[in-house]
Amino acid sequence: METNQVGSGSWNDSIHFCQWYGVTCSPRYQRVTILDLQNLKLVGTLSPHIGNLSFLQKLDLRNNSFTNAIPPQIGHLRRLQILYLQINSFDGEIPASTSNCSNLLVVSLALNHLVGKIPSEFGSLSKLQFLSTTANNLIGNIPSSLGNLSSLRGLSLSRNGFYGSIPDTFGGLKNLVNLSLVVNNLSGTIPPSIFNISSIQTFDVGSTYIEGEMPLDLGTTLPNLRIFSITGNQFTGSISPSIPNATNLELFQVSENNLTGKVPHLERLQRLSWFIIVTNNLGSGGRDDDLSFLCSLTNATNLERLYVNNNNFGGLLPGCISNYSTTLQYLLVDNNKIFGRIPSGIGKYVNLQRLDMWNNQLSGTIPTAIGKLQNLGLLYLHGNKLSGNIPHSFGNLKMLIQLYLSDNLLQGSIPSSLGQCESLTTIDLSYNNLSGNIPA
Numbered sequence: 001m002e003t004n005q006v007g008s009g010s011w012n013d014s015i016h017f018c019q020w021y022g023v024t025c026s027p028r029y030q031r032v033t034i035l036d037l038q039n040l041k042l043v044g045t046l047s048p049h050i051g052n053l054s055f056l057q058k059l060d061l062r063n064n065s066f067t068n069a070i071p072p073q074i075g076h077l078r079r080l081q082i083l084y085l086q087i088n089s090f091d092g093e094i095p096a097s098t099s100n101c102s103n104l105l106v107v108s109l110a111l112n113h114l115v116g117k118i119p120s121e122f123g124s125l126s127k128l129q130f131l132s133t134t135a136n137n138l139i140g141n142i143p144s145s146l147g148n149l150s151s152l153r154g155l156s157l158s159r160n161g162f163y164g165s166i167p168d169t170f171g172g173l174k175n176l177v178n179l180s181l182v183v184n185n186l187s188g189t190i191p192p193s194i195f196n197i198s199s200i201q202t203f204d205v206g207s208t209y210i211e212g213e214m215p216l217d218l219g220t221t222l223p224n225l226r227i228f229s230i231t232g233n234q235f236t237g238s239i240s241p242s243i244p245n246a247t248n249l250e251l252f253q254v255s256e257n258n259l260t261g262k263v264p265h266l267e268r269l270q271r272l273s274w275f276i277i278v279t280n281n282l283g284s285g286g287r288d289d290d291l292s293f294l295c296s297l298t299n300a301t302n303l304e305r306l307y308v309n310n311n312n313f314g315g316l317l318p319g320c321i322s323n324y325s326t327t328l329q330y331l332l333v334d335n336n337k338i339f340g341r342i343p344s345g346i347g348k349y350v351n352l353q354r355l356d357m358w359n360n361q362l363s364g365t366i367p368t369a370i371g372k373l374q375n376l377g378l379l380y381l382h383g384n385k386l387s388g389n390i391p392h393s394f395g396n397l398k399m400l401i402q403l404y405l406s407d408n409l410l411q412g413s414i415p416s417s418l419g420q421c422e423s424l425t426t427i428d429l430s431y432n433n434l435s436g437n438i439p440a
Helices: 048-052 072-076 096-100 120-124 144-148 168-172 192-196 293-299 344-348 368-372 392-396 416-420
Strands: 023-025 032-036 043-045 058-060 065-069 082-084 089-091 106-108 130-132 137-141 154-156 161-164 178-180 202-204 211-213 227-229 234-236 251-253 274-276 305-307 314-316 330-332 337-340 354-356 361-365 378-380 385-388 402-404 409-413 426-428 433-435
Touching: 048 072, 072 096, 096 120, 120 144, 144 168, 168 192, 344 368, 368 392, 392 416
Parallel strands: 032 058, 043 065, 058 082, 065 089, 082 106, 106 130, 130 154, 137 161, 154 178, 178 202, 202 227, 211 234, 227 251, 251 274, 274 305, 305 330, 314 337, 330 354, 337 361, 354 378, 361 385, 378 402, 385 409, 402 426, 409 433
Antiparallel strands: 023 032
């Protein structure tokens, strides 16, 4: 690192180093305790002389362009508590000597180009509260020794190439709040002991090739759960019936698995913002109460995304879908076996950006109230049994980009008002009984 890059050249011998930009010294000994050079567009390598700063407690180099390996001399910093090296271009392996920094509380190495394995020696960092290696090129098994980190509150190993199973020892992380293992090449099942860590708020193991079933008592043993995501895995069985007990839940995402059965009623999840169960085998495909759970979501006053598409849901589309919070932005119920009419009350969703109801068995007319959806960008109603005219009110949809109404029973003239949809790039009205031309 060139010193003239720092703080408009403040790193020079004309002033005491304790007055240099980003440097904090102890008042008694005039030794460097904090080196904070974040967000300075610095380039170059991290000098091995960093190991000489024996009083250093915090090293913050995040969001720069440092390259090459992290020097092993960093292990000489026995007083170091905070290590922020994220968002750089460090490569090479994580120095095992880092484990000599026995006072470490935080280690963030995310968004670099690190390779190799996590040193098993990291399991000796008994004071460590947060560890992130997200978005590197790390491989190998996740060290079982990490289960010794009893003070750990946050563990993010996402977006690497880790393989093997999640260590059984992770059940010992009794203070864990956030666990993220997203996008790795893991296998096997989740150790049952993890579901007994009642402090967990974020549990995200999406796209990791993990299999198994959701524990029946999941919502009871993880009562503080806020984010739960197992998307893109090989889970089977049903959605845990105890999920409504996790009343702090904000995001529930179990897409792209092999889940079956009914969805439990969710009245107690008043803080729910995202409910995403896409691409499973949920529902019976029949005419029973497959969709009754939808009405239980009317209590979710912050609901933004509701995705139940690509499943086996049948039955009548309940009118209660027009009773959700006006915070709703995405409503996707497509590719099921749902029948009934689209409720006119859907026009109240002033923040709705996408409405997908295609490939069902919906009938009746298209509600003119859809024309009130001023923020709607994508409208997919094709592959149903909708009849009547295309509402003239569609001309009010200034943000509409794509409109698919094909393969229905629509009739009458194509409304000239569609020419007022100034953002429209794609329109498909084929396989109907319409007349006239699509307005330019």
